[in-house]
Amino acid sequence: MGMNATQLIKMANQIGAFFASQPDPQQAREDFAQHLKRQWDPQMRSALCTHLDATEGEGLSAFVLEAMQAHREQLEPLARPA
Amino acid sequence: MALFRELDYGTPARTGAPVTVEIDGTPITVPAGTSVMRAAQEAGISVPKLCASDSLEPFGSCRLCTVEIEGRRGYPASCTTPVEAGMKVRTQSPKLAELRRGTMELYISDHPLDCLTCSANGNCELQDMAGVVGLREVRYDPVKTHLAETKDESNPYFTFDPAKCIVCNRCVRACEEVQGTFALTISGRGFDSQVSAGQNEDFLDSECVSCGACVQACPTATLMEKTLIEQGQAERSVTTTCAYCGVGCSFKAEIKGNEVVRMVPNKNGHANHGHACVKGRFAWGYATHPDRIAAPMIRESIHDAWRTVSWDEAIAYTAKRFKDIQAQYGRDSVGGLTSSRCTNEEAYLVQKLVRAAFGNNNVDTCARVCHSPTGYGLKVTLGESAGTQDFDSVLAADVVLVIGANPTDGHPVFGSQLKRRLREGAKLIVADPRGIDLVRSPHVKAEHHLQLRPGSNVALLNSLAHVIVTEGLVDEAFVAERCEAEAFEQWRGFVADPRHSPEAMEELTGVPAASVRAAARLYATGGNAAIYYGLGVTEHSQGSSTVMAIANLAMATGNIGRAGVGVNPLRGQNNVQGSCDMGSFPHELPGYRHVSDPQARAQFEQSWGVSLLDEPGLRIPNMLAAAHAGTFKGIYIQGEDPAQSDPDTQHVTDALKAMECVVVQDLFLNETAKFAHVFLPGASFLEKNGTFTNAERRISPVRKVMPALAGKEDWEVTVALSNALGYPMNYTHPSQIMDEIASLTPTFTGVSYAKLDRLGSIQWPCNDAAPEGTPIMHEDAFVRGKGRFMVTEFIPTEERTSRKRPLILTTGRILSQYNVGAQTRRTANGAWHAEDRLEIHPVDAEDRGINDGDWVSINSRAGETAMRATITERVQPGIVYTTFHHPESGANVITTDNSDWATNCPEYKVTAVQISKVEAPSQWQNEFQAFTHEQLDLLPQIKVVQL
Known part of the structure; x- marks a missing residue:
């Protein structure tokens, strides 16, 4: 994926900031993951996951880290035909 | 084909309880409050009139519409007399004829008798009324007249000839009642009474906003479009929809041959009810501007000269470039942008091409950067x-x-x-x-x-x-x-x-x-x-x-x-709503159904005969970022100009430079096209059939007024490209595309060209539940069932002022210009806004030693540009403001990559900047000028086909 990690981290943290303010923390984490799944190109999600794995989530907010760890399976790209 | 002249009932329609009156022996039932004049017209009886129009409240000044009413003394004006039950009215009698002739005689005694050479000849109410009342002589030889008054030609679009004015007040009332600007008045008393713009100023210098309501209301040639003066009366008219803002005004394009004589707002237009603005009514000349490029062009590199080619060669070349890129870099290395300035049908086809022919979901639209x-x-x-x-x-x-x-x-x-x-x-x-x-x-x-x-x-x-x-x-x-x-x-x-x-x-x-x-x-x-x-x-x-x-x-x-x-939401461009409705976002199919919805996807797969991806594609900023990183290599851009309209210009242009195939389909060599390898000439809204959907979800017909300059409407180009890419499209008319949209989109199920022709326009949802459309949504329940309140915590933007950049820049637009200005800059609208300026508060200006009109530098963390300052208290201290209609201003050189958390809509409205007085353009502006000159030199010598 072409986007650099800095951009993805910034975007993820912005999204995380919105969902972190929602009343139900558990639901908010799931909604965060759903937002990325429904709005982000899978390559962007994959690149963010790669960043998470490579750096233990450097630069990501605590909420984003928790949400990604809790709902990692939603962020992985679906298998697709070549 | 529209009716060329519409019946004018004299006064507006009313909505009271039914009242029956008798006019010239004919009973007619009308709502209470209706004027006698209107009731008569509804009974098919025309009462002579000059100061009355059904777009204006009755005024009763011309005294031509007098009638006789049984049981009443005198001769009341029918326009200001409301009907009463049982009223018996006579519109014709020897006495009325005498009164009317006498009135007309007075009017004509101070009116030039140049009918044969007058621009209103053939469309003059004064001339018509002289005929209707049987005026045969003018007995007066006045020693004092207005015939030597000077014509005001200051406005670029219309003239004001006081010598022809009958002081009927229609223009003044139109300015007040229809437009609400109050720029016109009747100055003076008695003989000296005359229409005056502002404080006896020229029209151009006055508060007049050139909406043209006065011109439309004028019964004589006093206020007249310059195009009509030059070309004469039109031969026919076609009802179509304006291609400027999201109001989506309906117009009757009045035409002679293939030339537009004037645009007249449609009285029956549901969005505009016969009104228009300076852009829609007057600023359509860009369609035949010499800058139009009328033939396809290709080149290997953006530093090569353009080569004019046939449509077949251009399409084949484009398809090969895209295929080669996908073969080398993968299916996801290309994408497309639909246009909010093009029709629904065209946006639908571009997203279909991306999803079905490119085989990915990398489609986006300029709504990304607005709504x-x-x-x-x-x-x-x-x-x-x-x-x-x-x-x-x-x-x-x-x-x-x-x-x-x-x-x-x-x-x-x-x-x-x-x-x-x-x-x-x-x-x-x-x-x-x-x-x-x-x-x-x-x-x-x-x-x-x-x-x-x-x-x-x-x-x-x-x-x-x-x-x-x-x-x-x-x-x-x-x-x-x-x-x-x-x-x-x-x-x-x-x-x-x-x-x-x-x-x-x-x-x-x-x-x-x-x-x-x-x-x-x-x-x-x-x-x-x-x-x-x-x-x-x-x-x-x-x-x-x-x-x-x-x-x-x-x-x-x-x-x-x-x-x-x-x-x-007041949508910015004419078809922002429509382009979004048509599936232009990378995560949504037409009708806002998510690509992961298996049922929706199955519908499209069956109709289109391809497998569709179930994951979102790239948004515009994602495509640009991927281009920077070398993984996104080709883009098909129909009717958009991200190099000017999108934020952080240098980031955008660097991304375009990094691509191997940029295809721009547009009217002009816009800023993005300067970075293109293929230019496919577009068709203006006057040259195509289709539909636009305005901010109120109103689908309105766009009808062809003149032949496409380059021989193809935009949808035809997409069809040809898709076929060359190997995905067949076989439409022969946009109505077939709409039929397909209706078959696949639940909110459009009942939409068809036949119904649009019948109803004039349709607000979606239009389906079995609402066969003629839905003016107001969520009446009994919300579309989602129960409305959902959302907690909206305030989270400050990361864009902060600092000692280095202590001011906040916010951007916007101005009446006379439109978006990137590609259209309006190629009209006479420059008379009102020839350049973008920086508005700055007097305190901030004084702190920096800036005087009104000085050149100032605007510096942000993204870049630097320069423009002239306007000192005004419209902005607060600490805030500066500019528009982005002129590319050389570089307003988006300054705006940053910050964006909305959910959608990546850019944060155009908040940029921390410093302002300082300068004597020279910025480095970016110098480079822009040099690049622009280079690109213009690379154009073929003969690029324009005159209509």
Whole structure:
């Protein structure tokens, strides 16, 4: 994926900031993951996951880290035909 | 083919109880309040008239429409006399004929008798009436006349010839009643009475906004379009839809051969009711501007000369480039942009090409950079990505909250309608960092101007909500019946927190708490309350949160689901709503159905005969970022200009340079086309068939007025490209495309060209439940079922002022120019706005030694440009403002990569800058000039085919 990690981290943290303010923390984490799944190109999600794995989530907010760890399976790209 | 001349009933229609009268022996039943003149016309009887028009309230000055009424003395004016039950009227008698001839004789005694050479010849009401009343002689030989008065030709589009004026007041009344500008008046008394613009100024120098309502209202050649003076009367007319803003005015294009003589707003247009603005009515000359490129062009590199080629060669070349790129870099290495300036059918085809022929979901549209947060925020809260009302709804509003919008500039015809309602007594709240015209203009004054700091929308809306919740102003019954209870209670608790009180927020928003409290009370308790908003809401890092906060306010006060209320996004371009409806976003198929929805996808797969991806594709900023990284290599851009319109210009142009195949389909060599490898000439709205969908979800027909300059309408080009890419498209007319859209999109099921022809326009949803469309949404239930309140925490933008950059730049638009200016800059509208300027408060200017008109540098963390300063108190201290209509201004060189958290809509409205006086353009501007010269030199010598 072409986007650099800095951009993805910034975007993820912005999204995380919105969902972190929602009343139900558990639901908010799931909604965060759903937002990325429904709005982000899978390559962007994959690149963010790669960043998470490579750096233990450097630069990501605590909420984003928790949400990604809790709902990692939603962020992985679906298998697709070549 | 439209009716060339429309019947004028003399006075407006009324809506009272039925009343039956007898006119010339013919009984006619009309609503109470109807004038005798109108009742007569409805009975098929024309009463002579000059000062009356059914677009204006009756005035009774010309004395030509006198009638006799049984049992009454004298000869009352039929235009100002309302019908009464049992009234018996005579419109013709020897005495009436004598009176009318006498009146006409007086008029003609001070009117030039140059009918044969007059521009109104063949379309002059004075001439017609002279014939109708049988005027045969003029006995007077006045010693004093107006015949030597000087003609005012200052306005680029129309002339004012006082020698031909009969002082009927129609122009003055049109300026007041229809447009609401009050620029015209009758100055002087008696013989000296004359129409005057402003304080006896030229039209161009006056407050006149050139809407043309006066020209349209004029019964003689006093106010006349210059095009008509030059070309003569038209031969036929075609009803079509304006291609400028999101109001979507209906027009009758009056034509002679293949040339437009003038554009006349359609009296039966449901969005505009016969009104127009300076752009729609007059600024259409770009369609035949010499800069139009009329043949396809290709080149290997952006530093090569363009080579003019045939359509076949251009299409084959383009398809091969895209195929080669996908073969080398993968399926996802290409994408496309649909256009909010093109038709629904064209947007639909481009997204179809991307999904079916490219085989990915890398499609986006310029709504990304304007109203994408509207789609997101309204879908989450109300269940549908669109405004809730029709424009006419404002006529039932008692309170109007305008936030982040400037309707009199951006959506002028709606602005006039709004001002009319305000003059009738509706209250206005304006939330805007600038003093827009609506805050105070003739006969309009906002009750409250909440002059907030850019970037504090959510804080302000939360504090408005705080007042509503803590002062017991919630419509509890509405909320209990219509909204999700748990989400409401969470929201109620959230906004009730004292940290959201106006007092707590005052320092942050800059708005006095007392004003916020008063505005909240007015909105919640003032009757029908409607919210209108624009890009000042969406183009922020919290754009989507702001849209949700607006929906929260409307739901909490029960101001949704009926006339006079609602949530109304004022869409920027003519077909922003439509391009979004047509599946232009990378995550949504037409009708806003997510690509992961298996049922929706199966429908399209079956219809299109391909497998579709179930994951979102790249948005515009993602495509640009991927291009920087070397993984995105080709793009098909129809009718958009991201190199000028998108933020952080250098980032955009570097991304375009990094691509191997940039294909631009446009009218002109726009800024993006300077980085293109293929140029496919586009067709203007006058050269194509299709539909546009305006801000009120109104689908309106676009009908071909003249042949496509380059031989193809835009949809035909997409069809050819798709076929060359190996995915067959076999449409022969856009109506077939609409039929396909209707078959696949639940909200369009009942839409067809035949129905559009019958109804004139249709507001979606249009289906079995609403066969003729839906003016007002969410009447009985929200589209999502229960309305969903969302907690909208204020999260400040990361763009902060500092000692180095202490001012906030915010951007917007102006009445006479449109978006990137590619169209309006190629018209005479430059008379009003020849350059972008920086508005700066006198205090900030003085601190920097800046005088009005000085060149100033604007420096942000993204870049630097220079423009001239205008010193004005319209902006607050600490805030500067500019427009982005001229590419050399480089307004978007300064704007940053910040964007809305949910949709990546750029944060155009908040950029930290420093301003300083300079003597020379910025480095970027020098480079821009050099690159522009290089690119113009690379154009073929003969590029234009004159119509």
